[in-house]
Amino acid sequence: MLLRVHRLSKLFGNDKAVDSISFDVNQGDYVAIIGPSGSGKTTLLSLLTGMLSPTEGDILYDNRRLSQITKRELYELRARELGLVFQFSELVGNLSIRDNILLPGLFTRKFSNAEYQRKCDYLLEHLLLSNFQNKLPRELSGGQIQKTAIARSLINEPSILFADEPSGDLDPENSLLVQNLLNEFNKRNLSIILVTHDMQLAYDAQTIYEMKQGKFDQVVKGI
Ligand SMILES: Nc1ncnc2c1ncn2[C@@H]1O[C@H](COP(=O)(O)OP(=O)(O)OP(=O)(O)O)[C@@H](O)[C@H]1O
Ligand SMILES: [Mg+2]
Numbered sequence: 001m002l003l004r005v006h007r008l009s010k011l012f013g014n015d016k017a018v019d020s021i022s023f024d025v026n027q028g029d030y031v032a033i034i035g036p037s038g039s040g041k042t043t044l045l046s047l048l049t050g051m052l053s054p055t056e057g058d059i060l061y062d063n064r065r066l067s068q069i070t071k072r073e074l075y076e077l078r079a080r081e082l083g084l085v086f087q088f089s090e091l092v093g094n095l096s097i098r099d100n101i102l103l104p105g106l107f108t109r110k111f112s113n114a115e116y117q118r119k120c121d122y123l124l125e126h127l128l129l130s131n132f133q134n135k136l137p138r139e140l141s142g143g144q145i146q147k148t149a150i151a152r153s154l155i156n157e158p159s160i161l162f163a164d165e166p167s168g169d170l171d172p173e174n175s176l177l178v179q180n181l182l183n184e185f186n187k188r189n190l191s192i193i194l195v196t197h198d199m200q201l202a203y204d205a206q207t208i209y210e211m212k213q214g215k216f217d218q219v220v221k222g223i
Helices: 039-047 071-081 097-108 113-126 142-154 172-187
Strands: 001-010 015-025 030-034 056-060 082-085 160-164 191-195 207-212 213-220
Touching: 001 039, 015 039, 015 056, 039 191, 071 082, 071 097, 082 142, 097 113, 097 142, 097 191, 113 142, 113 172, 142 160, 142 172, 160 172, 172 191, 172 213
Parallel strands: 030 191, 030 207, 082 160, 160 191
Antiparallel strands: 001 015, 001 056, 207 213
8 A cells, every 4th residue: 555645734723743744655665753742743643634624735545535535435544544542552451462463453354353363362362462352552661551452553454554652661682572573574575653852762664764853854874
């Protein structure tokens, strides 16, 4: 899937949270977005995933304008093709960790039930969550909840993963688990758009953009 972003802007009142950003993401690309607090990173991801409407500019998925698809098509796109990890992830409180991870599959049925169960086991194992799978979200730590949200975002094998600070609540060891998992999915052609303050994570990306006051600057790696 190709994502094309063209002169995208978002104003809140008179403040430009996103200021005329353009970039492309091809299948299998890994893009990291870094930048100071308040520079517009979360706003950008909200625009790209259709949760906010832009003030100006276009977002195209496989040459289809996000602003021109129906609500139903947007829902389908999000459920089947986009994986989302929010900065402050919320799980369904009365479902177990395992069922939270499996939930996106119930709506889309992209794979068979047996495949979903297998994928779920794999994700639980890789994120060292197997022992917690029958617990409820309120019985988990912040980091365990974050890892659950990451597993949930990958269960449907999306085309593009949007992850906002996926390692924000994690210690270095758990951060590395997430890093390895993302790299592995990326090798299997998952595109990743990652917002992070964690430079170790950002360095895996082919392209790093620094966001400042709503604008993008490409960071040259290695200096
Ligand atoms: N719903 C909103 N209404 C008004 N202003 C908003 C809204 N959402 C974000 N903003 C403003 O837009 C700017 C960018 O916010 P955003 O959340 O995108 O920053 P960020 O780069 O994700 O920061 P952080 O690293 O702290 O998560 C900020 O000045 C913020 O106050
Ligand atoms: Mg943010």
